[in-house]
């Protein structure tokens with residue numbers, strides 16, 4: 001059941017994102033669209049669709065790539081107008097002035113309209129029928145994510161907010177690593193924590209939730225879409241460029257917690273561009289540390305696109321999601337969400353209450369993880385101790401059994417050979433890569449070229 005939360009659209013498993021130059025793609029309200037290919041049994045057709053919304057009801061841009069040039073032009077013009085409408089009426093500077101006036105008032109005099117997501121200095125009667133928040137503390141002003149109702153549509157913003165404990169743990173990791181500049185992409189809780197508490201750090205928030213315009217000034221928040229690296233306002237792009245330049249290419253980290261149903265390929269492209277931008281600032285070509293927060297079972301997909309991101313054992317907890325918490329309401333094994341990072345695990349100390357140091361792996365792992373001598377690793381992924389299967393030659397979940405028909409370990413009550421292919425490669429049905437870079441296809445080519453069959457692969461599976 002829980003896995004359903006993270007599934008793409010049910011029929012998305014035959015849709016791939018194609019690499020394309022985003023600048024030449026038509027735009028929807030959320031900036032340049034992405035080019036997808038849809039495969040049916042007997043054909044493949046390409047189309048453009050919104051990068052940010054995974055539900056046509058939220059953004060209905062759709063254009064077949066093989067439509068006539070005329071149709072292409074007509075649609076582009078129409079949507080360019082939509083785009084202008086979409087950003088109209090937001091005056092970030094004016095909102096910042098209002099915020100400062102509100103800050104100067106006593107908490108009892110402050111009024112926030114939840115319906116319009118603005119502070120009210122006058123014309124309160126116009127908002128009579130709206131949801132009003134009165135008496136706003138300084139703490140609340142500094143922590144908008146605690147005032148704003150989470151936009152928890154899993155097909156768009158999917159706002160799941162870190163618990164205070166997890167926020168502090170992430171900040172502590174950053175402190176220990178001596179980071180001074182934090183690029184927060186879709187992590188408002190990290191940003192507001194730094195802004196409110198950390199004299200020694202500076203941060204910038206890039207997020208698609210425009211309500212943050214009301215709470216952060218133009219140098220602290222940029223309205224942004226991470227799936228196409230798009231700033232809704234040109235000034236935002238400028239502010240971000242300046243932020244990166246001011247770091248001098250030193251002591252900087254990027255932390256992101258994207259919607260779990262989102263496509264990984266476009267995000268990976270975005271982070272590659274930002275890494276590149278950062279590398280240009282520091283002449284030494286230093287690598288930008290990235291902390292990407294994602295469920296443990298997305299590890300193969302993530303590794304496929306960003307192989308230098310390795311998973312830490314730390315379980316990231318959330319306030320507004322019972323499955324992502326520890327304790328009686330949550331999963332038995334605790335939250336399934338982890339940190340993936342390109343920073344060496346041995347440099348990252350995890351909290352001593354639930355984590356321990358493995359002297360063989362030379363890194364911090366969760367208390368229930370145990371070191372497998374055969375794998376030479378602390379092998380648990382999901383928060384339970386794994387067991388080693390000599391046939392699979394690896395550690396597997398403790399409740400799995402080796403199935404001879406499937407030639408692999410899997411759940412006891414599975415239907416043989418009907419493994420879930422969702423989110424997997426069209427060719428070999430395994431997770432973590434597309435057909436275009438499927439090792440099976442590679443292998444077939446190599447075999448053909450070599451003109452001989454390789455026998456006795458250890459991990460041979462029926463589906464091969």
Ligand SMILES: C[S@@+](CC[C@H](N)C(=O)[O-])C[C@H]1O[C@@H](n2cnc3c(N)ncnc32)[C@H](O)[C@@H]1O
Nearest residue numbers: 157159160161162186187188189208225226257
């Ligand atoms: C899973 S929540 C992460 C929040 C984080 N756990 C925190 O507490 O700070 C996803 C965040 O990404 C933002 N987001 C969703 N889609 C986005 C997009 N296309 N571009 C940028 N930000 C996006 C949401 O508004 C939200 O803040």
Ligand SMILES: [Zn+2]
Nearest residue numbers: 028030050059
């Ligand atoms: Zn859109």
Ligand SMILES: [Zn+2]
Nearest residue numbers: 113116127130
């Ligand atoms: Zn209102």
Ligand SMILES: [Zn+2]
Nearest residue numbers: 358361371378
């Ligand atoms: Zn170990």
Ligand SMILES: [Zn+2]
Nearest residue numbers: 372375388395
């Ligand atoms: Zn093992």
Ligand SMILES: [Zn+2]
Nearest residue numbers: 389392402409
């Ligand atoms: Zn096995």
Ligand SMILES: [Zn+2]
Nearest residue numbers: 403405406416
């Ligand atoms: Zn089986």
